[in-house]
Amino acid sequence: MCHDAPVIALQTAPDATLAKAVDLARSVVLELADPGDVGEHLGAVAEDDLVVTHQFACTRSGYVGWVWSVTLSRAKRHKQPTVNEVVLLPGADAIVAPPWVPYRERIQPGDLSPGDLLPVEDEDPRLVPTYSYGDDPLDPDAKAQVRQVATELYLGRVRTLSPEGRDLAAERWYSGPGGPESALAKNAPETCATCGFLARLAGPLSELFGVCANGNANDDGRVVSFDHGCGAHSEVKLARKQQPIPIPDHVYDSLTDDEFETL
Structure with missing residues (x-):
């Protein structure tokens, strides 16, 4: 059986003429840089x-590791080099x-300060129009009329969350700190699905998420998945060995100084 030999690029x-033109190349660099x-x-x-x-x-x-690069060339049957570029x-x-x-891709939650603005693009796939502006959406007068009617009909937002945005x-x-893979959830005794402090969301997201309403929990006011959890679950109970040791009575009650003086 024959096998094709691998192709090796040499x-x-x-x-030789251009390789010897070191002095020419250096002189070109010195026209742009200090010696x-x-x-x-x-x-x-x-x-x-x-x-x-x-x-x-x-x-x-400030330019450690950088190099001056000078490209030379010559025509056939000519010995005089020509400078192509210096970079x-x-x-x-x-x-x-x-x-x-x-900047839009670099910004992270918590980066915005009071007064900062982060405009959303008109064609953002995470949003869809709540209503249509008709046959001529670029007509400002027509848009104003449609928006006025929408306001009177209490249609509310101009755009709403798209399925892709949802x-x-x-x-x-689900993959964040409010999901099932966080360290807090993995060490929890129960999941949020059975916690009395879970406030469910509305719409399709209500099938998997809710908001924690326990003021003593780390996730208070945050979205959590049903299979998330923490140690502040509403039904968690301490075992007998985990309960605090009762404090014994005082040997001497310092509030009854009068009795002490009579001893």
């Missing part, structure tokens, strides 16, 4: 048959900024 050796910011030559890498990149260590303060690039050990994450909330709550 690295092309740098063009004290350019260190030793780190080598030359073949980018193509007649394209070579020279790298120099960057000694500028400062981070090396493998360079300190670089983390990937940019939009599912996202359920997943977040």
Whole structure:
């Protein structure tokens, strides 16, 4: 049986003429940087048959691990190199900024301060319109009339939670500290489903979640799943050995000083 041999990519050796142009590459860097910011030559890498990149260590303060990169090329049958580009690039050990994450994705619960605003996008999939604006939703007068009628009919909110938004909330709550996998729930004697302090939610979420109404519990005022639990369950009882030891009577009652003086 024949087997195809694996294909091994061989690295092309740098063009000899371009590889020797170290002084030219350094002079190009020195046109952009101070001499004290350019260190030793780190080598030359073949980018193509007649394209070579020279790298120099960057000694500028705050740029540890960065390299000056100069790309040279030449035409066939020509010995004179041409400068393509000069850039400062981070090396493998360079300190670089983390990937940019939009503010909307970085914000976490508790980050908003009084007065901060976090607008919701018009096409946010977590929300759906409560009512329609008719055939011309962009007409401001038509929208104003529809909203006025909606107010008179007590339709309330302009948008409401979509099935996708509801599912996202359920997943977040169930996998969070109010779900069954938290350390508090795993050590609880009973679940929230049998606790008298559980206030049920309305709508589809009422099938799995409620709000804790026990002022002595860690989860007071928070959404908890039915299979969550804690030590403040309404029906929890202490075993005899767990009950506090009764305090014995005083040997001498300090409130009856008169009797003490008569002894």
